[in-house]
Structures are given as structure tokens and as C-alpha cells.
Amino acid sequence: MKKILLSAILGLAIVMSCEKKQETVTDQNSSMAATEQNVSEEHATDDHEKSDDHEEGVKLELNNGVKWPVNNEMKPYVAEMETQLKAYQPESGDYKMLAENLSTSNENLVKSCTMTGVPHDNLHVWLAPHMKEIEKLKNADDREHANKIVGELKESMEKYHEYFN
DSSP: OHHHHHHHHHHHHHHHHHHHTSSSOOHHHHHHHHHHHHHHHHHHTOTTOOTTOOOTTOOOOOBTTBOBOOOTTTHHHHHHHHHHHHHOOTTTOOHHHHHHHHHHHHHHHHHTOOOOHHHHHHHHHHHHHHHHHHHHHHTOOSHHHHHHHHHHHHHHHHHHHHHBO
16 A cells, blocks of 8 residues: 555656646646556556556557657756666665665656656656656665666666657
8 A cells, every 4th residue: 555655646746846847737747647646556566567567558659650859957867867777786786875866866857857748748658667666676675676676677777768869
């Protein structure tokens, strides 16, 4: 129950942050909040699911075969997360510190979001499960479990580059 509540709160925080930067709240944002909550609830039912598993009907897709644009203000935070993941040493790295650093970078990513419309919606389809993986890393009990989650986060970053510029 805690995981569902936490995921719903995180999804709402993302939407609220993005909405503050817009003049009006659109129906798309309301729809996105519901989508994120559904994706988060699905992931909460099974901790072993990978971040690219989504609720049926909600899937990440290209823009007619082309990657979606991401605003330049967000790109440094994506790069920051990648650098943190690459620098992590599975044998000796502090996975709790990595989780905190990733969380901070992710918060900055969300705060810098000025995207709207379909590109924004697709970014959130990627971002909601990515955030869930960061939360799982924060709660990892041992290095073996943490390293598995780090692998899933690296896969998530690869997925980001498949769909976004």
C-alpha cells in the first residue's frame, strides 16, 4: 500500500510541477496523471517487473518514426543521471548515495520541464517507471538487489535515447 501511495504522490508531483509552468491546465495533463497512476499501480504489484513494462494501451512510441524533442533545460539532468550510473562501481559503490543523487537529478529534471502535448505525454510514459526504479534503489536492502536495479536504470536510460533527442 505504501508503494502505491508513494508512486501516486510522485506522479502527481511531476504533473503539478509541469502544470505550474503552463498558463492553463489542459485535459492532457489530467489524463497523464491518471496514466502515471495506473502505470505506478501496475508496477507496485510486482517488484520484479522491469521499467519498460506498461499497462496495456499505454506505450512509449516514436513520433512517426522520429525521436521526440526534449527541451534543452532538461538535457543536463538526463546526462547527469547517466554519468552517475556509469560511475557507479557494482562491487564497492554506495548504492544508497547513488539513489539519492539520482533522485536529486530527477527532481531537477522534473522542475525544468516545460514540455507540453504529445511529447510531454510520451516523456512521462518513460519517466514514471524510471522514477519507480529510483525509488526501488532507495529501498534496496543489499548490494545484489541494488545492482540489479542499477542495471534496470541503465536500460531505462538506453530506452530514453531510443525515443528522445
